Amino acid sequence: xxxxxxxxxxxxxxxxxxxxxxxxxxRTFNLCIVGLGNVGKxxxxxxxxxxxxxxxxxxxxWRVTGVASRRLGWLVVPEGFTPExxxxxxxxxxxxxxxxxxxxxxxxxxxxxxxxSLNATTGQPATDYIRAALAAGALAISANKGPIVHAWxxxxxxxxxxxxxxxxxxxxxxxxxxxxxxxxxxxxxxxRGFRGILNSTTTVILDAMGAGMSLDDxxxxxxxxxxxxxxxxxxxxxxxxxxxxxxxxTVLMNGNLKLEDVRRxxxxxxxxxxxxxxxxxxxxxxxxxxxxxxPDGPITASVAPERLQADDPLSTVRGTSLLISFETDIxxxxxxxxxxxxPQATAYGLLADFISAVRSA
Numbered sequence: 001x002x003x004x005x006x007x008x009x010x011x012x013x014x015x016x017x018x019x020x021x022x023x024x025x026x027r028t029f030n031l032c033i034v035g036l037g038n039v040g041k042x043x044x045x046x047x048x049x050x051x052x053x054x055x056x057x058x059x060x061x062w063r064v065t066g067v068a069s070r071r072l073g074w075l076v077v078p079e080g081f082t083p084e085x086x087x088x089x090x091x092x093x094x095x096x097x098x099x100x101x102x103x104x105x106x107x108x109x110x111x112x113x114x115x116x117s118l119n120a121t122t123g124q125p126a127t128d129y130i131r132a133a134l135a136a137g138a139l140a141i142s143a144n145k146g147p148i149v150h151a152w153x154x155x156x157x158x159x160x161x162x163x164x165x166x167x168x169x170x171x172x173x174x175x176x177x178x179x180x181x182x183x184x185x186x187x188x189x190x191x192r193g194f195r196g197i198l199n200s201t202t203t204v205i206l207d208a209m210g211a212g213m214s215l216d217d218x219x220x221x222x223x224x225x226x227x228x229x230x231x232x233x234x235x236x237x238x239x240x241x242x243x244x245x246x247x248x249x250t251v252l253m254n255g256n257l258k259l260e261d262v263r264r265x266x267x268x269x270x271x272x273x274x275x276x277x278x279x280x281x282x283x284x285x286x287x288x289x290x291x292x293x294x295p296d297g298p299i300t301a302s303v304a305p306e307r308l309q310a311d312d313p314l315s316t317v318r319g320t321s322l323l324i325s326f327e328t329d330i331x332x333x334x335x336x337x338x339x340x341x342x343p344q345a346t347a348y349g350l351l352a353d354f355i356s357a358v359r360s361a
Contacts, residue, residue, distance in 0.1 A: 025059045026055065026059050026060075026061055027059055027060060027061065027358070028061040028062070028063070029060060029061070029062050029063075029110040029111055029358075030062075030063060030065040030066075030080075030107055030108045030109055030110045030111075031047075031062050031063065031064050031065065031066075031109070031110070031111050031112075031113065032064070032065060032066030032067070032068070032103065032104065032107045032109040032111070032112045032113070032133075032138070033064060033066065033067050033068070033112075033113045033115065034068045034069070034100075034112065034113065034114045034115060034116050034126075034129050035068075035069055035114065035115035035116035035117070035143075036067055036068075036069045036072065036086070036089075036115075037069075037115065037117075038343040039115045039143055039170070039343050039346045039347055039350075040067075040069075040113075040115045041086070041087055041343075042342075042343035042344050042346065042347035043113060043115065043347040043350050043351070044064065044083050044086045044087055045083070045087060045344075045347070046344060046347045046348060046351055047062060047064070047083065047351070048083040050351065054355075058355055058358065058359075060355070060358060063079075063080030063081075064080060064081045064083070064086060065077060065078055065079075065080055065081070065107035065108060065109070066097075066103050066104070066106070066107030066109060067081065067086060067091070067094075068100070068103060069116070070116075072091065073096055073097075074096060074097035074098070074099065074100065074102070074103035075091050075094035075095070075096060075097070075103075076094060076095050076096075076097055076103060076106040076107045077093060077094050077095070078106060078107065078108065081094070100128070100129055100132045101132055101136070104132060104133060104136040104138065105136070109133065109136060109138040110138055110139065111138055111139040111140075111141060111354055111357070112129070112130070112133035112138045112139070112140050112141070113141050113142075113143075113350050113354075114126050114129050114130055114133075114140065114141070114142040114143065114144050114147070115142075115143045115144065115170075115350070116129070116144060117144075118144060118145055118146050118234075118240075118243070119146050120145075120146065120149070120234065120239055120240070120243050120259065121259075122146070122150060123144075123146030123147050123148075123149055123150030123151055124146070124150075126142065126144040126146050126147050127146065127147040127150060127151045127155070130142055130147050130151075130155055130166065131151075131154075131155060131158060134155065134158045134159050134162050134164055134166060135158070135162070137162060137164065138164065139164055139165050139167075139354070139357045139358075139361075140155070140159065140164065140165070140166045140167075141165075141166075141167050141168070141350055141353045141354055141357065142166070142167075142168045142170070142171055143168070143170035143171055143175075143346055143349065143350055144168075144171055145171045145172070145243045145244060145247050146243075147168070148168055148171055148172075148246075148247040148250060148251065149243055149246045149247050149250070149259065152247070152250050152251060153250075164357075165353075165356075165357040165360065165361075167179075167353035167356065167357055168353070169349040169350075169352060169353050170346045170347075170348075170349030170350050170353070171247060172198075172244055172247055172248060173198070173322055173324065173336070173338065174322065174338060174341040174345045174346045174349070175341070175345045175346045175347070175348050175349025175350070175352070176322070176336055176337075176338045176341075176345070176349075177349075177352070178248075178252075178324070178336060179251055179252070180352070180353075180356065181336070182252055184356075186328075189328050189329065189330055189331075190328055190329040190330075191252045191253050191326055191327075191328055192253075192292065192293055192327045192328060192329060193253075193290070193291055193292030193293060193326075193327045194248065194252075194289075194290070194291055194292075194324055194325060194326045194327065195288055195289065195290040195291075195314070195324070195325055196288070196289055196314065196322070196323055196324030196325055197286055197287070197288065197289070197314055197317045197321075197322055197323050197324075198240075198241045198244045198245070198289045198322060198324065199235055199238075199240050199241040199244075199287055199289075200227060200319070200320040200321065200322055201222055201227050201228045201232065201235035201236075201240075202235055202236065202238075202241075202266075202267050202286075202287040203286060203287070203317055203318065203319065203320070203321070204218075204221070204222045204225065204227045204228070204319060204320065205218040205219060205221075205222050205228070205232075205235075205236065205267065206218075206267060206270065206275065206284075206285050206286065206287075206305075207318065207319075208221045208222065209270070209272060209275055210275040210276070210279060210284075210285075212272075215236075215268065219232050219236065227320055236266050236267055236268060237264070237266035237268070238264045238265060238266040238267075238287060238303040238304070239259075239264070241264075241287060241289045241303040242259055242262040242264050242289075242301075242303045243259060244289065245257070245262050245289050245290075245291050245301045245303060246258065246259055246261075246262060246301075248291065248324075249291050249299050249301060253291070253293060253299060255291075255299045257291075257299060257301055261301065262301045262302060262303060263300075263301070263302040263303070263304070264302070264303045264304070265302075265303065265304040265305065266287070266303075266305075267285075267287055267305050269305075270285055270305050274307075278307050282309075282310045283307055283308060283309055283310060283315065284307075284308055284310075284315045285305055285306070285307055285308070286305065286306060286308055286314055286315065286317065287303065287304070287305050287306075288303070288304065288305070288306040288308075288314060289301075289302075289303050290302050290303075292327070313325060313335055317337075319339075319340050320340045320341065320342075321337065321338060321339045321340055321341075322337060322338055322341070323335065323336070323337035323338075324336050324337070
């Protein structure tokens with residue numbers, strides 16, 4: 001790849017001849033992906049599906065030069081893995097790097113996509129992966145909530161210092177444009193608070209219990225449907241929702257909350273009688289996340305089960321759907337929702353962040 005000029009900006013251009021008037025600027029990017037679970041694989045599949053649209057509509061040619069996971073280690077093919085080999089887990093031609101920095105160097109990373117598992121307590125090692133990517137001069141795009149909760153400001157400052165971007169749309173609401181909505185289309189608006197259903201696993205569990213299952217059986221059903229992890233405690237006890245509350249208040253409300261600042265109660269205390277009583281009244285129980293800036297400045301936040309009336313928009317959430325209602329200085333109630341998203345929706349958030357970062361480079 002040779003540095004050429006595209007308009008008035010320097011890009012990585014896949015060619016050696018200067019651009020002529022009317023020619024399309026085509027840029028080739030080396031992509032490195034941390035985490036090859038459902039989201040990581042869905043992202044590779046989406047890249048393949050959108051390959052022509054990325055080239056024709058955005059002037060982007062891509063190749064995946066690095067993949068990594070706890071099981072695989074740090075694998076590199078400098079000329080690029082084929083998507084088919086990544087999706088079939090055929091890494092026979094890959095070379096192995098010793099650590100993330102060597103991996104970034106050998107893969108000549110232009111953009112790093114971080115989709116590893118959440119560590120709610122420390123945000124590690126995902127935070128260090130993103131920091132290494134930015135230090136190496138790559139764009140950093142994350143689907144991981146941990147780095148936002150524990151290091152959003154320092155990572156954003158590092159990105160600015162390196163003239164790169166740290167974006168993270170997929171870390172909240174499964175890729176629904178929440179951060180970018182406020183960042184790009186609602187300038188100068190003040191977010192005063194929000195409430196929402198931010199954890200779908202508890203919705204699936206509560207509805208299964210409402211249909212007559214015990215908590216344990218409802219958890220097993222959620223696991224069978226793929227809505228709950230092997231260890232569902234982060235969902236059932238409200239930790240996952242609290243992490244999202246901290247992330248949203250940090251980015252959208254300039255908050256400084258820590259996880260322990262969120263008053264938290266999970267759904268374990270909700271029993272069959274409460275669920276049936278709500279149903280009889282046309283109401284429903286949901287795990288509701290809330291945050292609001294108080295008149296004197298501090299932000300208060302909570303995660304707790306609530307009995308919702310039938311006319312409450314949050315009561316309409318079913319299955320793996322998510323919904324959040326923002327209160328702003330302009331819009332008293334601005335609602336964003338998605339219906340039964342899957343890994344492809346989260347993968348799209350990664351892709352949308354990548355395109356946004358390229359546009360603004």
